[in-house]
Structures are given as structure tokens and as C-alpha cells.
Amino acid sequence: MKVFLTILALAVASAAAAPKASIAYPKDLAKTNKIEGRITNGYPAEEGKAPYTVGLGFSAGWWCGGSIIDHTWVLTAEHCIGDAESVTVYFGATWRTNAQFTHWVGNGDFIKNPSADIALIRIPHIDFYHMVNKVELPSYNDRYNDYNEWWAVACGWGGTYDGSPLPDYMQCVDLQIIHNSECADYYGHELIGDNRICVRVVDGKGTCGGDSGGPLVTHDGSKLVGVTNFVASAGCQIGAPAGFQRVTYHLDWIRDHTGIAYY
Template sequence: MIGNSWVLTASDCSKNPFTVTIYYGSSKRAQGSISHTVSGGNVIRNPSDDIALIRTPYVEFSDRISRVRLPSFSDRDNLYVYRWTTACGWGQNTLTSTSEDLECVDALVIPNSQCARIYDTHTVHGGVLCTRTRRRGSICSGDSGIPLVTQRNTIVIGVSQSWTASGCTAGYPAGFTRITSHLDWIRIQSGISY
């Protein structure tokens, strides 16, 4: 949640939906303190990148439900390289099963040049932010659209892309849509900016 009525996600998580159900304050799959089902007309997909916004009914913040801040416009050129981050989701925790419990992984933002050695420079462009984990876990299938937040100051700097969610291997780079590349689009669509 980036605001009381806005959720940030990946475009591929919201392709042609009739409805989208959002579970707020959840640590278990498909359970939450509050849930809202909204029509597909409330999903705003960016036409040029893997990022989307979902307009929702107003949700009051509480001890279990809060927003995550966007980067400020003064940080629009910040690449966040070598910053520690956390990504949490319900994707696969093995190659065969999805998690019923919210799982998190700590990851270091790495230069795009390192990430492009694994993928390619066409896939890893300026609008992509890459991370690498050390020991355990990585993002995996089912984690597309999850947020990547900085460990200090809790700022959302990325949204997981579908092309990296198949890796599932610690140490293997994972790709996220770079939020700083879309601050203007987010502000135009939602009115939210810092």
C-alpha cells in the first residue's frame, strides 16, 4: 500500500482481471484483517513497464496495516546500489509448493552490469533494479509483484518482475521494476508523491 486507497504491484499480476482481491494485514495466504475485491477497471497498468496501480476503497491504517513510502523526487537518480533490502511474498518455497505463510528474504542491490551478465542488457535496462541474496532463499514463482523495501527508512524501491521469479536460487540475481523510474507516472495516476 502506498496510500489509503492505492496498492502498487506488477502489471503481469493484473492482466485482464475481472476482479482483484486484496488482503490487508496478512501474514497467511488469502487471509487478512480486511479484504476488498475491486473490479478490473480499478487496475491501472503502465503501458511501457511491468508496474501497475490498483485503486481500492479507503483503508484505515492500523498497527497491522500501513503504507510504505515511495522514494522522494530528490532521490529519483538514486540507484540504491549496495543497499540492503527485504522482499516478502507467498511464492514457492520449493520448486513444487507455494508458501501459506508470508516469507521474507534479505537481498543486496547490485549494479545492473552484474545482473546483465546473467540475463542480458536488453532485459536489464535502466528501469530495472537487481538484487542478490547470500545464503538462503530468493524470490520465486508466485512472488511477482511483491515490493522490495530498504531496510533503513522502509522505502519501496522495486516491484518484483515475472522474468526473475523462476530463479528461486540464493545468490542468483532477481529483477525488480525500479520505482524511481516511475515516480511521475505514479503521481499522475494516484496523486501520491514525496
Template sequence: MRTSITLILAITAACAAASKVTHKAVHPKDLILQQNRNSNAGRITNGNHASEGQIPYIVGISLNSNGNWWWCGGSIIGHTWVLTAAHCTVEADEASLYYGAINYEAPAFRHGVTKNDFIVHPEYRGLTHDISLIKTPHVDFYSIVNKVELPSLNDRYNSFENSWALASGWGEIYDGSNVVEDLSVVELQVVPLADCQAYFGTETADENVICVSTPDGKSTCHGDSGGPLVTNDGNLLIGITSFGSDYGCQTGAPAGFTRVTSYLEWIKDETGIYY
């Protein structure tokens, strides 16, 4: 009898957890809103404009496949390497990388690459293992173009829970708009993985995901895919913009990032970069 009661309680708990999954996850790049789902205005969203040199490690990435163009962000992690999301590069034939840009129409310089320069994680499928490397021509570092450090190998099990971090990008200024010319930044707090799983389920929000809260309409949005999440304490790259709610960027659902610490060995093997 006791075993039966325990089993019933376990099943009930599992059903209760499943019932909390209220949002379908979608890559910001692919976000298409139904009319009138959300009418709140905002920026990256409800962030602030970045100042020159504030985010020297970000690159804007314009990608193309057979004449179809889309926009993503990425992070400089070495003189010849940019880290971004797999869903940004997996279907692309070529890309232009914009360095040192506050306004993306006026970068310090640009480099072009092709699909031969993309290294998509071999286990990438939809929302899982959403990480990709781009091999670039050599870039010299200075005040407005510089690398961001990865967490050390000793930090591979650090959840960064409750840490404050900065997300940045040229994404939509409100749900349904276009990407914007000026780089925006927003400070967001890392939440327990369980909070993210309550919205998206455990298959989407697995151990390779890190999530942040999105209070007051502050979030990443369409056009921010692949961009960085960098800790205020230590300036470490801990996340890559990966997914949000299909209801829009300003619903209050957590924003999901690829957890960089899960891929430190893979990055090391492909690039030789590690700390």
C-alpha cells in the same frame, strides 16, 4: 589502421558481453520448471516467517480471469492505492486483496476490485514497464495495515546500489511447489545493474530495473510477483517483484524488480502521491 583496431576491439567486447547472457528472464507468476533443473529446497526462498505487523504494507492479491486464478503481492502506498506488477493485473477481470495477513487464510480484512480499478502502465510490454496501480476502497491505517513510503522525487536518480532491502511474499517454499499460507521475508542486497545485465542482457535488465543478489538459495519465487522490495535504511519502496531466471528461483541468478524511482512521476500523475 588505428580506427580498424578500435572497431574490432569494440565488437569483441560487445560479443563477450553478449556471451555472458546465460539466463532467460521470466515472471515468477509464469515460472514453469523443467524436471530436475533444480532440486534445492528453500523458502521465498530460504527466508524467514514474518511476524505480525512486520510488513504492514503488503497485500496478498488473488486474481481471476474466466475462472483461472493466480496469486501476486502488492504494496499499500495510500489509503486507496496499491502498487503491483503489470504482469499480475493485465489479464485479470477481478481481484481480492488480503490486508494485514500473516497467514493469507486469516487476513484482517479483504476488499474486492474489478479490472476497472486497474491502471496498467501504458508502455507495459512483457518484461518492460512492469508496473500497475490498483484503486481500492478506502483503508484506515493501524499497526498491521499501513502504507509504505515511495522514494522522494529527489531520489529519482538514486541507484540504491549495495543497499540492503527486504523482499516479502507468499511465494513458493521451493522450486515447483505451490504458494504458501504464511508470509515470508528475506533480506537481499542490491547489485550493480551491469551484474544483472550479464545474466539477462541489456534489453531485459534496462535502466528501469533494479536487481538483487540471491546467495544461498535466497530469492523471490513463483507467487511473489508484484510484491515489495523495501530498503532497510529508510523503509522506502524501491522495487516491485518482476522477473527471475527460467531455470528457477535458486540458481544464484539475480532477481529482477521494477525500479520504482523510474515511475515516480507516473505514480504522482495517477494518484497524487509523491514525496
């Protein structure tokens, strides 16, 4: 299993262009002996706080998050899927594995994006109610919105600091989106392209191991703007930004595979 994402092109770049920090996939950070997901220094989510958030227990043994975007689709990160043969999707869980219901999905219903760390999972049709519901995607009118300084919320399951015991109760954390140039100061412009969106990590608040694929949803309008991708390899709480796939960048790809679009 990959632990760190290595950008080979950086090896031939000039020293001045080298990133200041390396990155890690949250799902690949050091794990305890049980399935896990983490939000660092967040707060417990009340029941129904994020009904669009699902837990993804992959057959290969790792745990990720995802977002319900339609009756038959979940959006997650491509690196979560990896070479897994199947996934169990946990719907409407506040206590991680005490879901309202689950569905098993085979890899024939996985759709990977060949050029970015984002993926779709086709699920059996589900009905929506207060505990299980979709999150809306941004509209095409927002495709050039950089969301700089907007506040958003990320939710998942797990510990409250690096290396902590991992609670099973869903945690959420409020995070402020930053301009890509601020994120690139840490990781380099080669990595932080138009497909990325980043948040500040202040007072150790952010995403961490197992949160890969989970949602970043704006406070204003409750739109899904990010899919959890990476954190600093030196630790989730060191103050380096956390990175996501920028959903507005992928609206055409999502529409082409699901038919979902907001104009």
C-alpha cells in the same frame, strides 16, 4: 498465459550481445494445486512485519503480491493484472488468506503502465493501523540513487525452496541490491535498462513463483524501491539475480495517476 518473457529484439542481435540467462515471471512458474506465493529460503514474518504487503487473488486464478502506497492505492506488476476481470485484495494477512479484511476490485480500477511492468489498483479507502499500513515511496531527491549494495527486504507467501510444499505463512527475505551492470551480465543490457533494479540471489535466497508484484523495501529508511518482476527461468535458486521494476524510475507516472509524491 505467458510463461516466459521473450525479447524478440534479441533474435536479431549479435551472438555476443545475447543474454546469458532467460527470465520468467514469478507468477507463471510451476504451481501446485493451490493458490501460491513464494519467498525462497526466507524466514517467517512476525505479525505486522510488513503491513504494507497485500495478497492479490485474481479472478483468472493466479496469485500476486502488492504494496499499499496510500489510503486508496496498491502498486503491483502489470503482468499480474493481465486480462483478469477482478481481484480480491487481502489486507493485513500473516496467514495468507486469514486477512484482517478483504476488498473486491473490478478491472475498471486497474491502471496499467503501457511501457513497463508496473501497475496500480485503486482500492476503497482503508484506514491505517499496525497491521495494515502504507509503505513510503522514495523522494524525488532519490530518483538517481542506484541503491547499489543497499540491503532491502522482500515479503510474500509460500515455499522455502524450488518445488517445496507451500506454507501459507508470510515469509520475508533480506536481499542486497546490485548495480545494473552486474544484473546485465546474466540477462543482457537489452533487458536490464534504467527501469530495472536487481538483487543478488545468494544461498538460494530470493523471490519466486507467485511473488510477482510484491515489494522490495530498503532496510535504511523503509522505502519501496522495487516491484517484483522476474527471476531466471532455470530456477529461483540457481544464483542468477532477481529483477524488479525500479520505483524511482516511475515516480512521475505514479504521481500523475495518484497524486502521491515526496519532494
